Amino acid sequence: MDERAALALLDGELEAAGDDAAVVDGLVVTTDMLHERTDFPNGTTRYTAGWRAVGASVSDVAAMGAKPTAAVAAYAAPEFDRDELLAFVRGASDVCELVGTEYVGGDLDGHDEFTVSTTVIGRTDDPVRRRGAQPGDVVCVTGTLGRSAAALEFFDRAIDDDDAFLERANDLFRFPPRIAAGRALAPHATAMMDSSDGLARSLHQLAEASDCGFAIEADRLPIDNAVYDVTDDEDEALELATTFGEDFELVATLPEAALSAVRAATDVPLSVIGSVREADDGLTMDGEPLADRGYTHG
Template sequence: MDERDALGLLASELPTAGDDAAVVGDAVLTTDMLHETTDFPDGVTRYTAGWRAVGASLSDVAATGAAATAAVAVYGAPTFDAAELRAFVRGARDVCAAVDAEYVGGDLDETEEFTTATTALGHLREPDQTETAAGTEESQSRDHTPAPLRRDGAAVGDAVCVTGRLGRTAAALRLFADGATDRGNELFRFEPRVAAGRALRPYATAAMDVSDGLARSLHQLADASDCGFAITSESLPIHPAVDETASDDEDRLGMATTVGEDFELLCTVPPESLADARADCPVALSRIGEVTASGVTLDGASVADDGWTHGN
């Protein structure tokens, strides 16, 4: 089986596992594994590896609309180099701090190649703040646990939106290949869209993070919601770094849609709620198309289910 077949099997065995993260009460929990040969090109620093690995799990928390709470990581390597280990922990700690979470440790293991497994925890329910005669104090959490964002709620006519810009990782990969490691590391350190997920939760009918590329994510969301999407290329928000490395317009579009691991949020929003969603979202929210009854198209042409698969 390939990765997608394996995920399908596990979904049938674990119906409560969730979409991007498992929901347990008001908590969301997710885990990821990254390997040096498939996930970290030559030139990636251990600081960037710590940031990116933990950030990938925090991105799954973001896709549920939860607040990020904490993260841990397994650090596996052939040998333990003090400078590399410290740098990894600093990167993990800094990406957590960027989303108001805390890096709280993990485990060490000797492995044939550098490998890291990360786990992130978030919460859907936040404490109320109430005024009392004695002053302001934190009350008990709400009796009602807010519903997480899921992949299966898109409705025909909804606007299809994406946060931030696409193609960041594709540009980084080319820069690493060209030896421009400083710029590559900068682009590899993305900010997980936790704040955006929380802001979009009251408005979005479906959502997921774009970890496998926009094209594949559209197919995944369409399958979950039993719908289709009509996207226009001119509406796609493409990262400026793509223009530094793309050879032509076709290459530019491919970098923005099929390379993957941009970790932006893809969501659907009712048209009447779009203005409010944009106003509340702390990053740019671009409308890239609309939900249709079936099919995934770009400028009217069918979009292939191409994107990142673990082991690429």
């Protein structure tokens, strides 16, 4: 059974599951586990790891249109190095500060592989779900796509620890979770999730939850400039931006008339990338079926 089948199984068991975060009693709560081998490439600093691990869970809270209340992390490693641990905590604290919440610590644990589990709690009286997209709505994405794909390439290119590529990679890896944008979108969005598994997969998940189709226009995708630093090929750039994932941008549907109100409420760029269609119209990009490919988190 792969991860998605297992998640589907769990969704059947648990009423509150099946969205970016569970909703209980006015609270949203989300948890993620990240591992060195699959999530932190060689050269990822512990500061970046702390930022990114906590940021990933903050992003799930953003995707519900909620305001984060607190973040915790369980930090497991073969040994506890003072500088590494402090760097991790500072990364975690800094990403929390950026979005106006508090990193309140967590658990420490001996483990063969550096592994981090993060949980973020948020509040909202009116969470935005994955279901609710209406034909005629526009589809938007915050920020840019492909940052993490470019970061991976820079991690690969780095030769030693002082490498400028490493700095660039770490910088790209420390994404800003879209809390403010999520709050601006929340009153208007009919459906929302984050793009952690890639834009294509996120669209498929929204389509399934909302029972709708999407017509996406490739030339409207906000591909990050960093992608063009790692490839000159437009097809490859598009592929990286749509299927690589791990960008933690928000993908939302909303009535076109609400766009100006949302844009007035946040500084984060919001790109319209297409429109919501009937389920029978399928999920297309430039008229061709957009495959359900993406990053299945290992």
